[in-house]
Every structure is written in structure tokens, then in C-alpha cells.
Amino acid sequence: MDFLQPTSWADALAVRAERSDAVPIAGGTDVMVDLNFDRRRPGALLDLGRVPELREWTVEDGTGGVGATGGVGGSTVRLGAGVPYSRIIDDLGARLPGLAMAARTVGSPQIRIRGTVGGNLGSASPAGDAHPPLLAAGAVVEVESAARGVRRIPAAEFFTGVKRNALEPDELIAAVLVPEAVGPQQFCKVGTRNAMVIAVSAFACALHPDRRAVGTGIGSAAPTPRRAPEAEEFLAGELESAGLWESRGDLPDGLARAFGERVAAAASPIDDVRGSAAYRRHSLAVMARRSVTWAWAEYQQDLRKAA
């Protein structure tokens, strides 16, 4: 097996185009498991660890062509595909709170130091913890090939099947463009142990008061990570019609619960060794209800702070 170590993004793309038998490796926390279990025997490993562009995050101002769901006039974090979870936790807790909360739940300290969002997207597991907050925030995945250049794929379109994504064979993930939070975000993950656990189910939500929208992301409860669009529209509509975006008044009784039920309805979970389909659905309803309650309380709190 060859071990290829390009030191620039251009070289990495060139190698990717030439070596269709190469498997990219970032933190290696999924790739090495696959190799150890003999699930893959690639002709080469394409190590992205020496590509400086992937290890950085920057803030881009304005609309910047980030895509339909990007923040209106807000800033966007351009998160290099190779930024490890530990840095997301340290650096981005305020700008990308949902993603940082999710990052805190990934594996163990060792895994958080190695593992990356690019790798999470590359694996595209329905249980990948970065996915729900990216969906809720309306993030866009930036991929690139030497032949065709850059493509920007909304996170919601990136996951195409169980552990499959929209990446073409000659493409690499460059970055994720995540609109900076303009409202509260939450992430919840159920596992049967209190650390180092793969999600039995997970849920992320984001309030976007700037565009009076609600974002959601569901993990481990469908063949792919997915949004709950009906729940999003339902909640945003209820908030709108009651004038709550402006008033920041209390949520009407039962609204959070009704939102939770719609989130649960959006899932299509299965029974497996980690949990039953019924429990997954149930837990999503609970997590959605609780997290939106916390998010709303924070939104109310923000006003008091501002006042």
C-alpha cells in the first residue's frame, strides 16, 4: 500500500484525480478502524494531514455566495475539513455553538484531537455527530476536484444513503461553510453510556431569528442524517403567528411537545443492537422538546441581556 503525502491542496487534488484506488485519510479514526477490520484494502492512503489549507478556519463576511440557507448578511465560518474536534471546542463555541456541543460528545479526548468534521462527512455515517448541527445551521459542504473545480453542496443534499455521500471519486472535501449563529443552538445525543458512545439517536436545533426560521438535524434515526422540515416550518409558523419572534414571550403550552412529535415523525429509525426503533423515535421527541425549550429560554434571556 502506498502512502501519499501531498503538502498542498493543489497537489492533494492532483493525487486524488490520479489515484482512484487511494483512500483519503485525515484523523484516521474511521479509516484505521476499517483497515484493522479488513473492511478496506486500498491501494494507497492519501494523507491530508500535511495540507495546511485544511487545518484552518476563517470567518467570511457578508453573503459571499454561501448558498440559499446562508446567513443574510451574516458571517460564515469557513471550517477547513481537517480541523479537529478539539479545536472546534476550543475556538468555535461562540460562533458555532451547536457544532461545538456535538464535538464535545465525540469519542474520547484522543479521538477529539484526531477526528475531523471532514472525516465525519467523508464517512457519512447516519450516527456522525457533526451532521445534525450542520443540518440545523444550514451549512454547505465545499468540495473540489482538479478537473471541475469547486462545488458547494448544502449539507441537506450531501448525504445520499447509508454511509454514502455526494462526493465524486475525484473530489475532496475542502471545507464546511457554516453560518455563524445568530440565535441559540442546541445539540443532544442519547447513548447507553455516559461517554465514548455512538449515538443511539441525536438531535440538533437552531433558531434563526434573522430570517425567522428554525433549523433541525436528526442523527442515528434514519438511513442518513436528515432534517425535519415539517417540524421546522410548524414551529417557525407558530412563532410567527403569535408574534413571538419579536415579543420573545413564553412558548405556548404544548408547542414544544408538538414540535417534538413532528421531529419524531420525520425519523425512520430501525431496531439494532444499540436501540429499538420505538425508543429512537421516543427519544427524539423528548430531545426536540427539551432542546427547543432551552433554546427559547436562551432567546428570551438574550433580550433581557440586551435590554
Place this chain on the structure above:
Amino acid sequence: MRGRSGHSGPSVSTDAGTRPATTATTTPGRIGDSPLRPDGTLKVTGEFAYASDLWHDDMVWGVTLRSPHPHARIRGIDITEALTVPGVTAVLTADDVPGENAFGLEHADQPVLAVEFVRYEGEPVALVAADHPETARRAAARIRVEYEVLPAVTDPRHAMDDDAPAVHRPGNLVRHLQLRRGDQSVTAPVVVSLDVEVGMQDQAFLGPESGLAVPAEDGGVDLYVATQWLHVDQRQMCLALGMPPEKVRLHLAGVGGAFGGREDLSVHVHASLLALRTGKPVKMSYSREESFFGHVHRHPAWLTYEFGAERDGTLVYARARVLLDGGAYASSTAAVVGNAGTLGLGPYRIPNVAVDAYGVFTNNPPCGAMRGFGCVQAAFAHEALMDELADAVGLDPVTVRQRNGMREGDRNITGQLIDSAAPVAELLQIVADLPLPPQRDADADLRALPGSVGNTTHGEGVVRGVGYAVTYKNIGFSEGFDDYSTARVRLEMTGGEAVATVHTAAAEVGQGLITVEQQICRTELGVERVVVHPKNTAVGSGGSTSASRQTYVTGGAVQAACVAVRDVVLARAAASLGREVSQLRLDGEKIVGASGEVLTGLAEVLGEDAVEETREYRHRPTHAIDPETGQGDAHVQFAFSAHRAVVDVDVELGLVKVVALDTAQDVGKAINPDAVVGQIHGGSAQGMGLALMEEIVVTDGHVRNPSFTDYLIPTILDMPPMQVKVLEYADPHAPYGVRGVGEPPTISSGPAVAAAVRAACGRPLRRVPIRPEHITGT
């Protein structure tokens, strides 16, 4: 891990007089001290050489081809293609086993390599040796085995049905233990009953099975291996290899945990066969996944219990039926049934008893020894039922247990006299009186909440529950087994310093036996430097590192050998000093008189000579139980422990945070108090693991989670700090008064946690591990 009370040493000391005045009083690192273990720093820094680190310059690698089917007939095995893979040095099947193709701890019923049938998923079928493990694996994949898949028995509840396929002839019963005591027709005003199910736990030791077999010039083999009992391995290897014991020499390699999972053979015969065939050293090392198929597990159990009691909660009778799934081969199932049957009603006084305990064959993974050995499963049933009884008669869980708790002088359900301390009521009182953890702060860190950083609750749905459990466990081998250990101790001057060398074959598996051996030598011989000889079969059997027995039995052998050495030395000193032997003592490399005055140096007495003595130690004999009534003195010693668990349960999501897991245990005498507390911490964590998460999920005979991704063991965020109270009620029949320590915490912690979860969520929760969906009822 250490709890906040990690250094809380023994809190009660009743050992006055158990230490003879003949022993050293000034040498550091004696009995009762906590000298550091020599392997501790190495393990923490990653430098300790485990069996998986074994290396030989010309070695080749062995791998095992295993059955993908729970039950199948082997129609044919074609190895020709595998042999053509470059780098392959041998491919072996059942035809290549020179001795008897059979092994087993109690019955040699398991083929070294499958012949005609495979009876469980993962059963070894063929072996490959090659110059690289990857080459060996690829070659193994080219062995063509033609299987005819057969119907499998995978539900042990139907294993004894008339129409169940027979896993072995004549049938699927491994052992039925029938126990009857007292009046069988007695009735009681209060009756409680329940059914409990216990899932299959794994030992989950962190160092997978590994060994290195080196062919020797005499045609024999030297095997370096991680194991629990070198001599029982040797006996089984001799049978399979068709060789006498002199030619099958075993050496203990670095053991990364055991917990019962290394009592049965793993790589032993396989690596030796390959080494003898290739003439080269052969290393075999299982991956984590293979390890799940490479050792026995804790028996899953189905238990039906009924208690009859007076209105004040005093037990009148107990009836119990226990079914253990033994899987495809006997392993130690019969002995586990023995424990579940004779000890399965817990440490209570019960005059009228009927117990039927069964172990059955199925085509599930073989089950055998694991820490707690039959008592763990039973404790979930008798402790849950005790709580039911408490409810039924309006008592609290502590009082009802105390009212029925066994006391010294009682007879247990097999009629055996409890002839040393049985502080059931006291242990319960101690844990009940320990301070409870404070209520959770409103702004508690997420890690203090159920779900932890998963951020699933900020307090919503969280209910606190408290639960109690108490247990007793037999120490040492039972039911008439000739249980002994051997020690050789040598005392000599080396470079002007007195050095004792202690040689036993007793396996150090991480429990700290090496340190205990050193402490005994220092105490008895009064020398500071004690070398622990590598463990091997060049000395007599040390017996098994299981049944919490090594400090007791090998400790007894080391003591006896030391006393024999000391007697020789003191006799010489007495002769040269012209004094009575009884007036002399060894202390700090000196011969001292009755009042501690130094009479001469050890160097002067020993000169150039080495004094060496070998002794065997046997605990008092145990006896078979009566086949009709189950009555008899089955066990030699009993150890008692109690736990109190405090949990916070998110009752809406079914997630649990164990807030406190406090315990009290009688250890007779804490030879090494730090090590005792370490055993109690680890055992408690393992018991809690079974209550909340640890289960090998088997569906239709197939293991669905053979990895640490989905076989979950507790992490530091699952295990709370512990308050540990150690009692020392010396057992007058045991060396230094010791009582086995390792197993009781594993037995009483799980049921206490389960009880606490029940108390919090109000559901019966009759199955462990308790999963989130059991708590939420979804």
C-alpha cells in the same frame, strides 16, 4: 480507578493475635502495608510487556479459521489453495492433532479443531502459520470448508424439550442441581415471586488472548501465554499433544486482565501444534473481535424465585429455579450451576428451601467462568425479591435484609455451618449509615447528569433512587475439589544482602499477587528484598487464579514455605548461639531474641548457603453435596459484601447516572489495603456494568456486537467515586485470617444499582442490563 476514599484503609481491625510473634516487625513492605506493585508504573506508562508483546526473531504467526455457523456438519475441508499462498508454513486441521482431539476444564468435550460438527459460531476449524499475520489470514480465507448447516438450539429455555436438536449426546443437560431442605409443603402468610433475566456478560479484559510457542530440542514445547492456571492448561495440552508434562512447559506471559475468561484454553494447543509442525516459534494473538469468540462468557440466566415470609418479613421458605445457558461446550458450567444452586438464595437464613439449578447445552457461545461465578446472576434475583418482600411487609430494604441476614453459627441452605464471621447486618448498617451524596446543584456540570455531555437533560425528568444489595460468595474451589497451591522459597546472601526468592506457579493477572507473595516473605523472613521468580510449571501447581483464592491458598503455601525456611535458619542460629529456637526471630536481616535484642546477623548464619524449602498448602476439604437434597459442606469459606447505590435516572429518556456506589466488605485481613480497595473498586465497576450496559447480544446463535464499539464497559464518567469500608474479621481457619476479596464486589454492586434504578423509575425492571427502553417502557 480510585475513589475519593481511595486511601481509606481498613476501618475496623479485629486481627489482634493473628500475627504470630515470630514474624518480623521492622522490615518495610510487610503484611498490612501497601507497598507499590512492581508492574504498576510500567502498566500506566505503557511499558509493561503483555503476552501480545511477545517476540522471537524467527517466529511465524498463527491464525485460526473459525466457524461462521452456530451448528453445522463439516462435509469436507480443502486446504490445498491455502497451502499455495507464499509465506505459509503450515495449515492444520483436526487430522493433525497428535493426541486426543479434546480439551475442557471439567470434561474434555471440546475439540481442539472441529471434527464432523461445529457447535457454535467461532469454533476453531483450522490453523494457519505464515511469516506474516496478514498472510496467514489471507491463507485462512482460502481454506474451503463445506458446511451443511444444521438446525441450532439457541433458546436455552427450550434446550431440554423433547424435539430440541441434541448439541451433544445423550442430551442437552449439563447439570441439574437439586436442593431440598426443611418442610417442602410449608406455607407462609406473605408470598412474593418474580422472574429475572440476566444477559450475557463478557470479561472484557483489555489484553486479548496471546501466546508464543517455542519448539524445544527435546521434541517438546515451551509456551509463553497469558492464563489463569498454568498447570490445568498443561494437563489439557498434554492430552491433546500426546506428550508427557516434562515436554510441555508453560511460562506465564504478561496478563492483561482475566476475570475468568482465561480459565479455558485459547491459543495454547493451537500455537503449540503449529510450532511443533513448523519447527519454529509461533505467535498467536487475537484481535479484539476474535477475542469475543476466543473465550467463554458469563452465563446468561433465567431465574424464577418465590419467597414465603411471616408478616414481620422473616423468611419461611424459598423456592428457586435457575437456568443457565452453557452454550456449546461444558467448560465450567457444572461448577457454576453448583454455585448458583448452593449459594443462589443469598446470605439469608431460610429454613425451608427448594432449589433447582440447571445448566444446558445450546449452540450459543460457550459460557464458563467469570468473576462472581453463578452468584452474580442469582443475586439479581434474590436481591430484587428481597425488595419486593420489603414492600409487601412494609419494611425498608435494609431492615428486611438485616432481619434475615446470616450470622456466624447459622447453617446455610446446604446445611453447612457458617463457622466464621458473617456480618451481613453490620455490612448493611455501615453502607446505610455512610453519608449520602448531596443533592445535585441546579447549575451542575453536564457530566454530573444522566446523559452527560450528550446534553439530554438539564434536570428535566431526573429522579434520584437508592438501592441496596448484599451477597456472600464461596472462596476457593468447592464440592470436594482437591484445592491446593505450591510454593518454593529460597533464602540466601547475595552481594552482602539477604535475598528471598519465591517461586510459585500462581498466575498474576493484575490482582497484585506478586506483591502479596513479597509481603508474606518479608513478614515471615524479615528480609526486605524478595525476588518473585517468573511463574512457570517448573514448580508445583499454584491452582487457579480464580474463586478469589490466591491470597488465601498460594498465600498459605508461601507462608508455609517461609516458615519451613525460617525453621532451618533459626535451628542453625540456635545451635550456634546455644539458645532455644523458640526464643529467636528473624527481623531486618538479623536474628533477634525475645525482647528484640540483636543476637547475630542473618549473613553469619547463612554464610554461603542457600536455604530452600517447597511446601504445598491445602485449605480444609470441601465435600460433594447430596444428589437428592443438595445438602453438604460444599464450600470452605464465605466472603460477604454489601453495596448502596445512588442513581439519578432521567426517567423520560431512560438514561442513568450512578451518583454513588458505596460498599462495605469483610476481607478477614487486608494483606495489602490499597490492593484490597483496588479490587473492590474494579469489581464494583464490573457489577455495575452488567446492571446497566454490558451485554453480548446473541441472535440465533450469532454474536451481534463483538467489539468495544457496541459491547460497552463503564468509563470514568459512568463510575462514581466510592466510599469503601473494609472490615477485618479474621477467619481463624485461613492464613493470616484472610478472606477472598475479588469477587463479592462484582456480585452485590449490580443488584444495588438495579434496585436504585427501580426505586427511581418505579418500574419492575426484571432484566439486566437495564436498557433505556426498559426504563421508558418504549
